Amino acid sequence: MQRRKVVSLLGAALALPFIPRNVEAALAFGQRLHIRLGDVPFRTLNRDQQALVTMIAEMIIPETDTPGATSVKVPEFIDLLLSEWVADDEKAAFLAGLADIDTRSAPLGAPRFVNLSAAKRVELLTALDEARRDKTGAGLAFGRVKALTVYGYFTSRPVQQDILKTQMFFNGYDGNVPFTPRV
Amino acid sequence: MADTYDAIVVGSGISGGWAAKELTEHGLKTIVLEAGRPIDPAVDYVEHVMPYEKRYRGMGNRNQVERYQPIQSQCGACDEYASKFFVNDLDNPYSTPEGKPFSWIRGRQVGGKSIMWGRCVFRWSDLDYEANAKEGVAVDWPIRYKDMAPWWSHVEKFVGVQGRREGLAQLPDGEFLKPWPMNAAEQKGREVLLTKFGGERLITNMRLAVLTEDHLGRQKCHLCGNCYRGCVTLSYFSSLNSTLPAAKKTGNLTLRPFSVVHSVIYDPRTKKASGVRVVDGNTKEMFDVKAKVVFLCASALESTRILLNSRTAEFPTGLGNSSGELGHNLMDHIMGGGATGTLPWAKDRREVGRRPDAIYVPRFRNVKTKHPDFQRGYGFEGRAERAGWDRGSHMNGFGAGFKKSLIGDLGPWEMSFDGFGEMLPRHENYIEIDPHLVDAWGIPALRVNCAYSDNELKMQQDMVVTATEMLEAMGATDIRTFKEDNAPGLVIHETGTARMGRDPKTSVLNSHNQVWDAPNVFVTDGACMTSNANQNPSITYMALTARAVDYAVGQMKRREL
Numbered sequence: 177m178q179r180r181k182v183v184s185l186l187g188a189a190l191a192l193p194f195i196p197r198n199v200e201a202a203l204a205f206g207q208r209l210h211i212r213l214g215d216v217p218f219r220t221l222n223r224d225q226q227a228l229v230t231m232i233a234e235m236i237i238p239e240t241d242t243p244g245a246t247s248v249k250v251p252e253f254i255d256l257l258l259s260e261w262v263a264d265d266e267k268a269a270f271l272a273g274l275a276d277i278d279t280r281s282a283p284l285g286a287p288r289f290v291n292l293s294a295a296k297r298v299e300l301l302t303a304l305d306e307a308r309r310d311k312t313g314a315g316l317a318f319g320r321v322k323a324l325t326v327y328g329y330f331t332s333r334p335v336q337q338d339i340l341k342t343q344m345f346f347n348g349y350d351g352n353v354p355f356t357p358r359v
Numbered sequence: 360m361a362d363t364y365d366a367i368v369v370g371s372g373i374s375g376g377w378a379a380k381e382l383t384e385h386g387l388k389t390i391v392l393e394a395g396r397p398i399d400p401a402v403d404y405v406e407h408v409m410p411y412e413k414r415y416r417g418m419g420n421r422n423q424v425e426r427y428q429p430i431q432s433q434c435g436a437c438d439e440y441a442s443k444f445f446v447n448d449l450d451n452p453y454s455t456p457e458g459k460p461f462s463w464i465r466g467r468q469v470g471g472k473s474i475m476w477g478r479c480v481f482r483w484s485d486l487d488y489e490a491n492a493k494e495g496v497a498v499d500w501p502i503r504y505k506d507m508a509p510w511w512s513h514v515e516k517f518v519g520v521q522g523r524r525e526g527l528a529q530l531p532d533g534e535f536l537k538p539w540p541m542n543a544a545e546q547k548g549r550e551v552l553l554t555k556f557g558g559e560r561l562i563t564n565m566r567l568a569v570l571t572e573d574h575l576g577r578q579k580c581h582l583c584g585n586c587y588r589g590c591v592t593l594s595y596f597s598s599l600n601s602t603l604p605a606a607k608k609t610g611n612l613t614l615r616p617f618s619v620v621h622s623v624i625y626d627p628r629t630k631k632a633s634g635v636r637v638v639d640g641n642t643k644e645m646f647d648v649k650a651k652v653v654f655l656c657a658s659a660l661e662s663t664r665i666l667l668n669s670r671t672a673e674f675p676t677g678l679g680n681s682s683g684e685l686g687h688n689l690m691d692h693i694m695g696g697g698a699t700g701t702l703p704w705a706k707d708r709r710e711v712g713r714r715p716d717a718i719y720v721p722r723f724r725n726v727k728t729k730h731p732d733f734q735r736g737y738g739f740e741g742r743a744e745r746a747g748w749d750r751g752s753h754m755n756g757f758g759a760g761f762k763k764s765l766i767g768d769l770g771p772w773e774m775s776f777d778g779f780g781e782m783l784p785r786h787e788n789y790i791e792i793d794p795h796l797v798d799a800w801g802i803p804a805l806r807v808n809c810a811y812s813d814n815e816l817k818m819q820q821d822m823v824v825t826a827t828e829m830l831e832a833m834g835a836t837d838i839r840t841f842k843e844d845n846a847p848g849l850v851i852h853e854t855g856t857a858r859m860g861r862d863p864k865t866s867v868l869n870s871h872n873q874v875w876d877a878p879n880v881f882v883t884d885g886a887c888m889t890s891n892a893n894q895n896p897s898i899t900y901m902a903l904t905a906r907a908v909d910y911a912v913g914q915m916k917r918r919e920l
Contacts, residue, residue: 351542
């Protein structure tokens with residue numbers, strides 16, 4: 177059933193609030209179409225924002241015995257969407273939310289999130305996780321980073337191929353296969 | 360000098376493919392005129408493209424889509440993989456009155472919408488065929504189940520339909536291939552509902568035009584789960600995978616893509632059509648194609664648009680409009696009422712293979728007892744599934760444990776029921792030619808006037824109630840109901856506008872889909888429908904098309920056409 181937008185694919189938090197962007201932006205985009213994904217440098221996030229997004233993404237999906245968000249280029253994917261996909265007002269709200277994360281870090285002991293102690297970073301992120309459905313501010317930015325980190329991570333080539341081992345050919349269907357969670 | 364054939368088929372989708380197959384197999388030299396481009400499965404099918412191969416990982420090229428496909432992209436299948444199978448909305452305009460939107464989803468290519476259709480195939484019963492007459496709604500169907508049954512069998516045997524025999528009067532069984540098993544969660548749900556509702560609300564297999572076993576040279580489904588993007592093993596039915604190759608095999612088929620049909624040419628001396636007027640999709644030059652018989656299979660609204668644009672001195676408001684009903688009685692289904700809940704069972708079970716079908720709850724309203732609030736009924740499409748990593752953005756937490764859970768666990772089974780209900784035929788829902796609008800080929804475009812009525816909206820409300828009841832009966836938790844405000848059209852089951860009937864004064868087509876005004880013109884796609892039942896309609900178009908061809912060929916042999 178694909179009659180409607182598969183909102184669940186993107187995570188409702190990601191897909192629903194985006195609104196149509198203007199025609200000028202669409203035209204400008206068309207001129208950039210030739211740029212291939214692999215060649216795309218960071219174009220929207222400045223160095224501080226890159227560092228912040230990268231640290232949060234890696235905290236959401238850290239490197240363990242399997243790759244983390246950074247090594248499968250989740251921050252680059254987020255920057256790509258910010259540069260080409262989201263509307264200007266959405267981008268502005270997201271970047272303002274990132275700034276708010278740093279603002280929220282100050283009372284915890286550092287002017288920037290990335291300079292907080294590990295324990296304080298976890299403390300703040302735990303609070304932001306509770307606020308991830310907020311429409312503005314740090315909660316909004318974290319909600320976006322979280323949705324895009326999950327999506328970007330699990331749709332990446334290394335994760336699809338080596339961890340999920342996604343198959344396109346099955347010899348038959350079985351809907352009653354024993355399963356024990358590995359958690 | 361026009362090209363001349365025995366038969367013209369306008370459109371190469373579900374209906375056009377069947378017309379082509381049946382006509383050519385009867386030995387008629389047939390030309391299929393397709394408005395869109397040719398499709399090469401080896402190049403164009405993209406069901407195995409992985410998200411990381413797409414720039415936006417399947418989320419779509421939002422800028423392009425919003426500019427060129429703002430209507431088409433309302434359909435979820437018009438995504439980054441498959442948007443190429445949907446029309447460019449700027450080239451294919453239509454208008455609607457302020458405040459009355461209609462979502463017209465279209466596929467213009469060889470294969471039409473049969474490339475990305477939903478593949479659900481159900482027979483009707485006389486509960487459906489007799490409803491108009493019994494309730495005094497619109498006009499009576501000129502046919503009944505017994506007229507259709509052999510033709511459903513005929514097409515089902517060729518299509519390949521997986522389904523489970525249930526013996527239901529309101530949803531007759533067909534010629535089924537073996538069904539896929541339900542998954543563990545659905546099977547348990549079926550058992551619980553059988554106990555709690557005494558069989559009235561039944562979970563059965565979706566009846567689906569996808570092969571569970573090799574069939575007539577096509578391979579069984581390999582369970583990739585991406586049917587709407589094409590299928591290199593030809594395992595689901597489409598005209599491109601099935602009927603058009605069969606037609607080609609006869610040596611009697613000419614397939615001409617980029618052929619946008621403008622109108623039917625009417626010859627007042629013979630009181631029949633002599634052919635069709637065509638605009639070349641690339642050069643925009645106009646030319647005529649002649650034939651003894653014309654099958655309009657361009658989709659419900661497009662076939663009627665062609666007739667409305669076929670104005671002559673004899674038929675100033677369009678060929679076939681002597682009754683004044685051409686363009687009227689437009690229907691769709693109503694969807695978007697239902698519920699989702701978390702099931703308490705089968706936590707130690709998973710699926711292997713992405714089964715393309717789902718489950719179905721056949722109509723149970725107004726079957727044996729009369730509902731106080733609305734006429735007709737609805738069925739539920741649904742499925743039980745475990746979200747897997749996709750649940751991550753909704754789940755609390757982050758870090759190593761969060762990651763491990765998304766990789767190593769699948770989340771609970773979620774069961775959803777999404778209703779699809781009948782829309783009544785009403786004269787005031789209609790299409791007409793917009794005097795101020797033409798498409799990219801200079802052909803006058805449509806104005807669509809359509810809205811749901813109270814009957815449909817009350818039915819949608821009931822979907823929410825009964826879906827919730829079923830989930831509660833299963834002991835589901837976290838039940839989330841939904842009632843969407845979709846414009847008509849979005850179900851993509853648009854039908855009517857050139858209805859069949861018993862009387863030329865009140866209908867456009869006779870009982871064999873023959874235009875009363877021009878007996879060698881047949882309309883066998885969704886336009887012909889007199890009512891819409893609640894079942895997914897495509898297999899009925901296929902059966903009606905095969906039946907109409909059989910009739911036309913008989914008439915031609917008897918020199919009555």
